[in-house]
Structures are given as structure tokens and as C-alpha cells.
Amino acid sequence: MAVAVVFSLSGGAHAQAAQTPAGAQDFLGKVLAQGTSSLSVDRGRGWNRVEAAEAERCMWTEEFGGFFAGMQRVWKCTGRTSPSFLSDDDSRMWVDVGSWTPRGATAEGECKTRIQVDGKGSVYREFKGRYDGKAAEFTAWSGQQQGPFLIDWGKVAGATSNGREVHLKGVAPAMYFVLPSEELAVRFAYAMEFLRLNCDATAGTGF
Numbered sequence: 001m002a003v004a005v006v007f008s009l010s011g012g013a014h015a016q017a018a019q020t021p022a023g024a025q026d027f028l029g030k031v032l033a034q035g036t037s038s039l040s041v042d043r044g045r046g047w048n049r050v051e052a053a054e055a056e057r058c059m060w061t062e063e064f065g066g067f068f069a070g071m072q073r074v075w076k077c078t079g080r081t082s083p084s085f086l087s088d089d090d091s092r093m094w095v096d097v098g099s100w101t102p103r104g105a106t107a108e109g110e111c112k113t114r115i116q117v118d119g120k121g122s123v124y125r126e127f128k129g130r131y132d133g134k135a136a137e138f139t140a141w142s143g144q145q146q147g148p149f150l151i152d153w154g155k156v157a158g159a160t161s162n163g164r165e166v167h168l169k170g171v172a173p174a175m176y177f178v179l180p181s182e183e184l185a186v187r188f189a190y191a192m193e194f195l196r197l198n199c200d201a202t203a204g205t206g207f
Contacts, residue, residue, distance in 0.1 A: 021198050024191040025107035031179070031188060032102040032115065039100040039117060041149065042174040048100075052093040053122075053143030055083040059136035080141070087138060088130045095142035097123050099178070111154050111199035117147035149175065153199035159192035161185040166192065 017023060031037065040047045058077040064070070078086065083093040100117040108114055123142040130136060157170025166189045167176040179185040197203065 019194060021110040021195060022107070024194045024198075025105070025110075025113060027191045028113060028188070029105040029107070031184065033104040034180075035101060035103060036180045037102055038178045039102050039115065039149070040176050040178075041100065044173070045094050046096075048098055049094045049096050050142050050145060052083045052095050052140035054080045055086050055093055055138060055140040056080050057086045057131055057136050057138055059131060059134060083140060086131065087136070088132070092127060092129055092138075093140050095123050095125050095140055097142050097145050100147065102177070106148075108150075111152065111195070113151045113153070113195070115147065115149045115151065117149065119147070120145040149173070151175070153192075153195040154201055156192070156196045156199075159189045159196060161189035168192065 042048075043050065045051065056078055058075065060073050061076050062071050063074045064072075083090065087093065097120055100120075102115055102117050104116045106114045106116065120142075122144060124139055126137065126139050128135065128137055151168065151171060155170060156168055159169070160167050161182075164179050164182055164185050165176055166179060166185050168174070177185075177188065179188055
């Protein structure tokens with residue numbers, strides 16, 4: 001059932017501005033510029049995970065210590081190098097960098113929004129694995145992580161809010177925002193859906 005809501009204007013009150021793509025873009029930018037939201041990104045390895053830029057492998061090896069010493073077990077590390085071939089399980093060469101803090105959004109025409117985020121320094125993780133069938137220990141570094149992230153509203157399949165979270169569907173990389181309150185999340189998702197519908201290339205087909 002549709003409900004009509006009438007606001008009484010008096011004194012210095014002003015009528016609400018007309019809803020436009022420019023207004024929606026401005027709203028997103030102002031909310032994110034407050035620095036109180038977070039952005040999580042999935043590039044295909046899980047939320048806020050990135051492939052390691054550098055890694056090191058350490059393991060016990062057998063080395064000849066000389067005529068009197070004979071063979072000895074020596075703990076050796078490769079030093080930082082490319083993650084390739086360091087492990088029998090290269091899929092583990094990722095680093096969890098954590099969610100981003102957006103610092104604003106810039107419109108690139110009506111149908112694209114560039115999300116500005118805080119940069120991140122090198123983050124590392126340590127884990128145990130195997131190399132050449134033997135136990136090894138690894139340290140993997142993420143390297144510098146920079147934004148921004150671009151949203152093409154013509155490719156977005158939907159924007160929905162769930163509590164304080166706002167999820168975008170159909171974008172690459174996958175993204176979701178966490179807003180300071182549920183009320184703001186609803187408005188944020190509505191502005192995103194407004195932009196999506198405005199930029200929907202199939203809207204003129206009648207379906």
C-alpha cells in the first residue's frame with residue numbers, strides 16, 4: 001500500500017531537493033568523506049585478501065659441514081623474493097589486509113563513481129606449509145595497497161542494505177560497505193540503487 005507523507009513547511013524550512021544522479025553522487029561522497037564507514041573488497045581470494053607481493057621460505061636442510069663435521073641440519077631462509085615456486089601450495093600465498101577506510105567519492109560522469117580510500121602499508125602473515133615434500137615456514141608480505149576503487153553503475157546488478165551493511169551485486173571486485181548506522185545504510189543503498197536504475201542500459205526495453 002502506498003503511503004503519502006506530507007511535510008509542513010514553515011519559517012526557514014526548505015523543500016527537499018529534487019533527486020538527481022548528481023545529488024546521489026554528492027550524497028555518497030559526503031557520507032564517505034566523514035571517514036566513519038568501512039569498505040570490504042573481494043578480488044577472488046576472499047574478503048580483503050590480496051596475493052602476496054613478496055615471500056620468504058625457511059626450512060631445515062641437510063648440508064655438508066666439512067670432513068670432520070659431516071652432514072649437518074641447517075636452518076636456511078631464502079630471503080624476500082617472488083612468491084612463485086616457494087611453496088607446494090601457492091594458493092596460500094595471500095595476505096589479509098583488512099577492510100579499507102573510504103575518504104570520499106568522486107563522480108566520473110553520471111554512471112561511474114571513484115571511491116577514495118586510505119592507503120595501506122605492507123602487511124604480512126606467517127604460516128606453515130610444505131616445499132619439496134618437507135615442512136617449511138613462510139612469511140608473505142602484501143606490499144603497498146592503494147585505491148581507488150571504481151564503481152560502474154551500468155554494470156551493477158543491485159544494491160541492498162542489511163543492518164549497517166550495504167552490498168553491491170554484479171561488480172568486480174565485489175564490494176560491501178559498513179555504515180555508522182542502519183538508517184544511514186538504508187539511505188546509502190537507496191542512492192546507489194537510484195544511480196543503478198539511472199544507468200541501466202536495458203531500462204528502455206520495457207522489461
